Amino acid sequence: MRTGPPKRALQFLRWFCREDYLEEIEGDLIEVFEKQYPNSPRQANWNFFWQVLRHFRPDFIRSFTNYPIMDADMYAHYLKVAWRSLIRQGRYTLINLSGLTTSMTCFLLIALFIQYELSYDRQHEKADRIYRVAQKQQGNTFRGTDLFAVTPAPLAPALRENFPEVESAVTCTLEEHLFSKEGEFFSPRLLFADPNLFDVFTIKMLQGNGAKALKDPDGILLSRSLAEKYFGTEEPMGKTILMDNQRPLIVRGIFQDMPRNQHFTAEGILSIRNIDYYEDDFGKWASNNYYTYLALKSGSDYHHLEQRMHLFDNEIAAAYSGLPFKAAFFLQPLTDIHLFSRVNVEAGINGDNRYVYLLGAIGLIILLLAAINYMNLATARSARRIKEIGIRKVMGALRSQLIGQLLGESIILTCLSFMLALLLAYSLLPNFNRLLNQAIPFDLVGNPWILVSLALTAILIGGLSGLYPAMIVSALSPLKAFKGKLMGNLRQGISLRNVLIVSQFTAAVVLAVGSVVVYQQLQYIRNKKLGFNKEHIVYVPFSSDEIAHNIPTIRNELLSDPKIRKVSVSTNLILNTGNQGIVDAWDGNQKERNLYCYRYFVDESFLDLFEIPLVAGRGLSTAFSTDSTGSVLLNESAVRAIGWTPEAAIGKSFNGSHVVGVVQDFHFQPMDQRIEPMCIRFRHPNNQWMRNGYLSVKLEADGQDKTLNHILAVLKKVAPKTPFQYQFLDQSYAQQYDAESRLGRAFNLFTFLALFIACMGLFGLVSYQIVQRTRELGIRKVLGAPALKLVTLLSRDFVKLVVIALVLAVPIAWFAMQQWLDHFAYRIEIRWWVFFLVAVPALGVSFFTVGLQSWLAAIANPVESLKED
Amino acid sequence: MLPPSLGEFEEMVLLAVAAQHDQAYGVSIQEALEEHLGKSINISAIHVALKRMLEKGLLESRYGGITNDRGGRRKKFYVITIAGKRALDRQYELRTSLYQRIPKITFS
Numbered sequence: 004m005r006t007g008p009p010k011r012a013l014q015f016l017r018w019f020c021r022e023d024y025l026e027e028i029e030g031d032l033i034e035v036f037e038k039q040y041p042n043s044p045r046q047a048n049w050n051f052f053w054q055v056l057r058h059f060r061p062d063f064i065r066s067f068t069n070y071p072i073m074d075a076d077m078y079a080h081y082l083k084v085a086w087r088s089l090i091r092q093g094r095y096t097l098i099n100l101s102g103l104t105t106s107m108t109c110f111l112l113i114a115l116f117i118q119y120e121l122s123y124d125r126q127h128e129k130a131d132r133i134y135r136v137a138q139k140q141q142g143n144t145f146r147g148t149d150l151f152a153v154t155p156a157p158l159a160p161a162l163r164e165n166f167p168e169v170e171s172a173v174t175c176t177l178e179e180h181l182f183s184k185e186g187e188f189f190s191p192r193l194l195f196a197d198p199n200l201f202d203v204f205t206i207k208m209l210q211g212n213g214a215k216a217l218k219d220p221d222g223i224l225l226s227r228s229l230a231e232k233y234f235g236t237e238e239p240m241g242k243t244i245l246m247d248n249q250r251p252l253i254v255r256g257i258f259q260d261m262p263r264n265q266h267f268t269a270e271g272i273l274s275i276r277n278i279d280y281y282e283d284d285f286g287k288w289a290s291n292n293y294y295t296y297l298a299l300k301s302g303s304d305y306h307h308l309e310q311r312m313h314l315f316d317n318e319i320a321a322a323y324s325g326l327p328f329k330a331a332f333f334l335q336p337l338t339d340i341h342l343f344s345r346v347n348v349e350a351g352i353n354g355d356n357r358y359v360y361l362l363g364a365i366g367l368i369i370l371l372l373a374a375i376n377y378m379n380l381a382t383a384r385s386a387r388r389i390k391e392i393g394i395r396k397v398m399g400a401l402r403s404q405l406i407g408q409l410l411g412e413s414i415i416l417t418c419l420s421f422m423l424a425l426l427l428a429y430s431l432l433p434n435f436n437r438l439l440n441q442a443i444p445f446d447l448v449g450n451p452w453i454l455v456s457l458a459l460t461a462i463l464i465g466g467l468s469g470l471y472p473a474m475i476v477s478a479l480s481p482l483k484a485f486k487g488k489l490m491g492n493l494r495q496g497i498s499l500r501n502v503l504i505v506s507q508f509t510a511a512v513v514l515a516v517g518s519v520v521v522y523q524q525l526q527y528i529r530n531k532k533l534g535f536n537k538e539h540i541v542y543v544p545f546s547s548d549e550i551a552h553n554i555p556t557i558r559n560e561l562l563s564d565p566k567i568r569k570v571s572v573s574t575n576l577i578l579n580t581g582n583q584g585i586v587d588a589w590d591g592n593q594k595e596r597n598l599y600c601y602r603y604f605v606d607e608s609f610l611d612l613f614e615i616p617l618v619a620g621r622g623l624s625t626a627f628s629t630d631s632t633g634s635v636l637l638n639e640s641a642v643r644a645i646g647w648t649p650e651a652a653i654g655k656s657f658n659g660s661h662v663v664g665v666v667q668d669f670h671f672q673p674m675d676q677r678i679e680p681m682c683i684r685f686r687h688p689n690n691q692w693m694r695n696g697y698l699s700v701k702l703e704a705d706g707q708d709k710t711l712n713h714i715l716a717v718l719k720k721v722a723p724k725t726p727f728q729y730q731f732l733d734q735s736y737a738q739q740y741d742a743e744s745r746l747g748r749a750f751n752l753f754t755f756l757a758l759f760i761a762c763m764g765l766f767g768l769v770s771y772q773i774v775q776r777t778r779e780l781g782i783r784k785v786l787g788a789p790a791l792k793l794v795t796l797l798s799r800d801f802v803k804l805v806v807i808a809l810v811l812a813v814p815i816a817w818f819a820m821q822q823w824l825d826h827f828a829y830r831i832e833i834r835w836w837v838f839f840l841v842a843v844p845a846l847g848v849s850f851f852t853v854g855l856q857s858w859l860a861a862i863a864n865p866v867e868s869l870k871e872d
Numbered sequence: 873m874l875p876p877s878l879g880e881f882e883e884m885v886l887l888a889v890a891a892q893h894d895q896a897y898g899v900s901i902q903e904a905l906e907e908h909l910g911k912s913i914n915i916s917a918i919h920v921a922l923k924r925m926l927e928k929g930l931l932e933s934r935y936g937g938i939t940n941d942r943g944g945r946r947k948k949f950y951v952i953t954i955a956g957k958r959a960l961d962r963q964y965e966l967r968t969s970l971y972q973r974i975p976k977i978t979f980s
Contacts, residue, residue, distance in 0.1 A: 007943065024923070026935075030945030031898035031915055037941070038899075057916035062923055 008036045009048050012055040020058065021065040028058055085412040088388065095384055098767040099377050100420050102760045103464075106373035107424035109756055111457060112435050113366035115428070118453055119443040120359050123264045123341035127205040129298045132170075133337040134305055136162070136295040137346055142328035144599065145583050147676050150346035154295040154332065155322070156284040158315070159199070162297055165314060171202035172297035174275060177267060177350055181247050181726065184233055188726035191229055194269035195278050203298045206272070210240055211256025213272070220276040222255035229270040230257050248724050250277070263442050266340045267350035288315070288322035291330075294350060296337070305334045327585065327597045358746055365753045368510050370460075372757055374468040375503045376764035381413060381472040382500065383771045389479065396481040405477035406470075413469025414462055421461035438752070439745050471499075501804055504765065508808030508845070509815065511761040514754040515841045516816035517823075520833060521747045524824060527831045528740055534669025534678075535577060535613040540732040541711065542576065542699045549722035551692040554606075558688070560717045561700060566710040569612040569701040572688065574604040576697050577613055577671055578736055586682070589645060590655040598644055601671065601681035604696075606688050610636075610666065612701050619649040620664030623685040627663075631687040635660040639668045641680030657682065673739050677828040699732070758845070766852045769801060773860040780860055781868035790861040797857035798850065805849045809842045878930075878959050884909070885921040886930060886960060890952045897936070897947040898922070922950060930956035 007013075013029070020028060032054050039047035089096045124130055136154050143149050159172040175196035182189045198217040200206070206213060209227060216222040223244070230239040239254045246252055252273060261268040275281055275293075284290030299305060312332045319330050335344055342356040385392075395405060432445050446453075550557070558570045575582060586598045603609075607624045610617065618639060623630045635657050642652045642665055649665040656662075668678045686693055702710050711729060718727050737744075773780075780793055817833060824830040878886070888904045889896040898918055905913050925931045936947040952960075 024919075026945050027898065027948035028919060030942040030947060031919070033943040033945060034899045034941065035902075035915060037943075054915060057914055058919065060916070060920070062920050 008033055008051045012052045016055045016058065019064050021063055024063055028063065032058075081408050081411060084391070084408075085415060088412075089416070092384060092387070094770065095380050095767055096416075098763050099380060099416060100423075102373045102376045102763050103417060103420035104423045104427065105756055106369045106760060107421055107461065108427040108431065109753060110366045110370045110460075111424055111428035112431065113362050114453065114457060115432065115443050115445070116435075116439065116441065117359055117363055118446070119264060119441065120342060120354050123354070124266055124337050126262060126265075127337070129170075129203070129205070130338055131336075132299045132301055132303075133203055134297055134299065134334040135337060135340060135344075136297065136332050137335050137344075138291070138330045138332050140328045140330050145347050146672060148345060148347060149328075151291065151348055152294060152344070152346045152350065153291045153348045154293055155288045155290045156281065156293055157286050157288060157290075157318075158293075158332070159197070159295045159297070161315060162295070163199075166308060166311065168300050168303035168308060170298045170300045171199050172295060173197055173199040173203045174293045174295055175200060176275065176278060176293050177269060178278070182233065182244060183248065183724075183726075189229070189232060190726070191270035192268065193271040193273060194267075195273060195275040195281075197275050200272070203296050206261070207259040209257045209259055213256055213258065216255035217272065217274050219255070220274040221251070221253055222273065223252040224256040224258055224272040225254055226260045226270045227257055228260050230254070246277075264341075265351075266337075266344075266353060288318040297334075305336070309334050327587075355742070358742075361746075362749070362753075365514065365750070365757075368514070369753060369757050369760065370464065372507050372510060372760045372764070374464045375507050376760060376767065377413065377416075377464075377468040378471055379500050379503055379764060380767045380771065381409075381469060382475060383768060385409075385472050385476040389476070392476055392479065393481040396479075402477045406473045409473035409476065410466060410469045413473075414465035417461050417465030417468075421458065438749055440741070500768070504768070504801075504804045505808045505811065507761045507764060508805055508849075509812045511754075511757045512809055512812035512841055512845055513816040513819065514750075514757050515845065516812065516837060517820055518747070518751045518754040519837050519840055520816075520820040520824070520831075521743075521750055523837070524827065524831050525740060525744050525747055528674045528827075528829070529737065531670075531674065531829060533736075534667055535615050537578075537613075537732045537736055539702045539704055539707075540612070540699055541702060541707075541714065541729045542697050542732055542735075543714070543718065543727050543729045544576070544697050545722075545725070545727070546695045547722055547725045548692075548694055549725065550698070550718070551694045551696070553721045554688045554692075557698070557717055557721055560720075561714060564710060564713050566703045566706055567700055567713075568703060569608050571608040571612040571699045572606045572686075572693060572696055573609055573699065574686075574693050574696045575671075576735075577669075577699075578732070578739065579672065586658045588659065589657045592645070598641065598680055600641060601679060603671075603681060603683045604686045604693060605683055606686060609683070612699055613669075615669055616667045618665045618667050620653040620662070622664055623683070625687060629661075630663070630685045631691055633660045634663045634685060636664045636666055636683040637662055638666050638678070638681045638683075640678050641682060644680045660684070674829050675827045758848070762848055762852055765801060765805075765849055766856070769797070769853045769856050773797060773856055777860065777863075777868040780863075781865035784861075784865040785869070790858070793861035794854060794857040797860065798853040801853045802846070802850060805846060809838075809845065813838050878963055879921075881917065882921045882925055883960070883963055885918055886925060886952065886956055889931060889950045890957070890960065894949060894951055896950045901950075925956070926950075928955075929953060930959055 016029060016032070017025060032051060035054070036047050036051045039050060124133075127133060135152065136158060137150060137152050138154060140149050140151060145151075156174060159174040162169045162172040173196055175194055177192055177194055179190045179192050182191065194200075196217060198214045200217060201214040208224075211224065213224055216224055223246075225233070225239060233239070233244065234242065239257060242254050243251050244254065258272070260270075278292075280290075280292065284292060299308065309332075315332070323329050341354050342359060344353060392405060429445055432443065436443055545551075554572055561567050561570050582602045584600055584602055586600045587594045587596065589598075605623070607622070609615075610622045620636075623634060623636060625631075627634065637652060637657065639649065642649055645652075647655065652662045652665055654661060654663075666683065670678060671681065672679070685691075700714060714729065715727060718725075776797070780797075783793060783796075784790075816838075820833055824833070884905055885901060888901045888908075892900055892904060898915055901918050901922075902913050902915050905918075922931065922933075926933060930953060931950050932953050933948050933950050936949055938944055938946055
């Protein structure tokens with residue numbers, strides 16, 4: 004019996020071998036095989052395999068690019084056909100390309116933003132094992148949370164001592180201090196830290212040894228830009244600079260400027276022993292004045308450490324004896340602080356993970372909208388190419404080839420718009436940064452993964468949106484294709500298209516409702532009655548004995564200007580209080596109940612200047628000698644919390660003082676906080692000085708420039724060495740909602756784009772359908788249909804879809820916006836007319852889109868449409 | 873132009889082709905070389921050598937007729953070209969001239 008050589012090996016040989024060598028090699032191998040076979044079939048088989056493998060080498064492997072049926076000409080042909088169809092259907096191409104490009108640009112910008120937000124604090128070598136110790140003081144709710152970022156001074160040494168897995172721990176704090184040079188003032192943020200700082204964080208030293216410098220309380224490390232600002236081109240090392248005009252410090256090192264994407268930054272670093280109260284705080288477990296960061300040894304679990312930190316419970320209990328709350332420490336991973344930490348006394352302004360999620364979702368929605376557009380248009384459009392497909396099929400094109408061709412076209416288009424989007428994103432990034440007040444770098448090269456993943460997304464979008472039309476069209480039988488009978492097959496396509504259009508419009512409308520509600524809420528906050536008048540008020544923060552001791556002089560000098568109406572001094576800015584205490588003694592209560600009460604220290608013009616009305620009693624004044632020691636004002640919330648009425652409160656004792664008046668509630672905290680109990684105490688300007696505080700000045704509405712100069716001149720005369728900065732109260736108020744209003748603007752922008760893309764999709768589909776039905780319209784017209792009827796006929800279906808989308812969008816938007824509004828203590832209710840506000844323009848625009856084109860088609864001369872074949 | 877270089881194995885294959893004038897093909901070359909050298913030779917090596925010398929222009933090839941052997945595959949016969957012959961001559965001369973320079977030494 005004659006047996007052939009092993010089939011598998013032969014197949015393999017035929018697959019890889021060059022055509023022109025194949026016969027010879029195959030022949031030779033078979034000859035050898037046949038010679039060996041009679042002696043030893045097994046060995047012959049093995050030998051054959053082996054020989055085939057030995058031939059698998061570059062000399063014999065065919066060129067796989069020159070695949071016989073898919074050679075370069077075929078690709079060139081595909082490209083040509085793709086190009087022609089793109090050009091011939093220019094309008095659709097434009098719709099697709101602009102839609103895809105717009106959405107990808109948005110997506111890119113948002114991706115860059117998210118990447119930047121996620122990049123915070125990651126530049127430290129030990130970033131993944133650095134933790135900040137924070138504490139929960141259960142019951143001590145301050146500004147909406149009982150979590151605090153600050154910790155006592157003895158914590159870091161105790162951590163180092165007691166837990167072997169703590170590699171290092173540092174105590175530090177941030178303060179702004181004053182430096183001056185030739186009449187120029189800088190007030191940089193300074194980091195006060197112990198020498199362990201450099202074992203925890205990675206701070207790149209350009210000159211000098213950081214850890215060594217921090218051991219010496221007289222040394223300071225400067226950032227490069229601060230050193231340049233201060234010393235110019237001079238060599239800074241070893242020079243002396245004066246902090247606050249009194250403390251000499253020797254420059255011991257220069258470090259590279261800290262990147263902006265850190266949850267705190269500083270321009271100078273010096274020893275923590277320069278903090279005045281540090282020595283007092285040493286060893287005291289109630290001295291919550293410091294940040295504590297620790298680096299764990301790699302491989303240790305921070306939850307485990309967290310549990311064992313109860314070790315300090317005794318010290319804490321001792322420190323907090325007599326207080327109605329207790330502290331418990333917990334750890335925050337360094338890289339989570341920027342986005343997830345919402346605690347009091349943060350070291351800097353943090354981001355918000357919710358905004359990151361929200362923008363990310365919007366980016367995805369926009370991308371999806373454009374992909375849906377593409378899918379819809381491509382399916383609809385493919386009817387035009389049905390004959391081409393039919394001919395290809397008759398010529399023997401495989402289905403896989405057709406799919407490949409159509410898919411390739413859409414991937415080419417998406418790649419093209421991806422390139423355009425890259426360019427656009429690059430040129431728009433500065434504007435985007437300004438909009439969000441960020442410093443996002445165009446960091447695609449530094450981070451290859453983001454570019455790669457974005458490019459993959461682009462290809463995926465192209466693939467997914469091209470896949471469906473490609474499948475539909477390539478599945479047609481050529482016979483049907485020639486008959487132009489796409490309809491039977493496309494009915495399914497139409498219903499899917501409808502679903503897509505509905506979902507597209509739903510998304511756009513939800514976004515639109517969202518942006519209207521956000522706008523309304525922000526307006527509401529901005530215009531809500533604050534309970535005080537914030538207009539035409541300038542305030543100057545000060546922290547200087549010179550000012551504190553000379554308040555009466557300053558007041559008199561200021562009031563000599565007729566444009567200045569009132570002057571007042573208080574310990575806190577009225578917008579944002581920082582001082583809270585516990586009161587447990589008032590008439591009818593002896594330590595049974597606690598009242599957390601915010602405290603203000605003011606002078607006699609405070610209520611007058613801010614126009615805060617009294618509900619009962621009188622204001623504080625120098626006219627009453629007891630006011631500086633034994634009088635207190637409460638706000639309505641405090642009175643309510645105790646259970647008094649404003650009238651009944653007068654004369655009652657409160658925390659050792661007598662209530663002389665009750666003021667109307669006013670907002671002294673951001674609008675997402677309720678108005679809480681507060682008490683106002685009096686400081687006599689002549690003998691009860693406030694070293695730190697705010698000087699508020701009420702101006703006339705006109706001629707403010709001159710008045711401002713007058714204020715600065717007066718202050719300069721009294722305290723020549725201290726620099727002052729004035730700010731307008733209403734501007735500072737608006738700044739509190741800056742992040743929200745910036746977000747609102749970004750939201751509006753993206754919403755507008757989403758609507759735009761959705762409308763373009765509608766536009767494309769309608770115009771396509773009109774082209775399809777030109778002949779039908781012509782015949783209808785000839786038979787006497789009026790133009791208006793034709794318009795109705797054409798637009799009815801589309802408008803119906805938009806209406807369905809609106810109906811779907813309402814509950815979704817309502818629910819989503821309720822969620823958002825819930826985190827404001829003072830919020831608007833969503834009114835029914837908001838939906839109309841969105842629905843009417845949405846309907847209008849879509850009706851216009853559909854109607855205009857239908858109208859153009861309806862008034863066209865039927866001869867034009869009917870004269871073809 | 874420099875004459876094409878000739879490796880040792882290539883030279884052996886070329887010699888075998890020349891010796892089996894007009895009747896040399898893969899398997900016959902393998903057999904001849906195995907017989908002369910007394911060791912087994914891999915046919916893929918021969919194929920590589922043949923292709924390379926074909927490219928260098930030292931060989932020409934033609935297909936034989938279809939037979940019942942070899943599963944019906946045609947043989948590919950190789951013939952040495954003038955350039956191939958020259959290359960062999962040059963190699964031979966080079967070796968003899970070098971060989972002749974060996975002083976008459978007896979190895980005892």
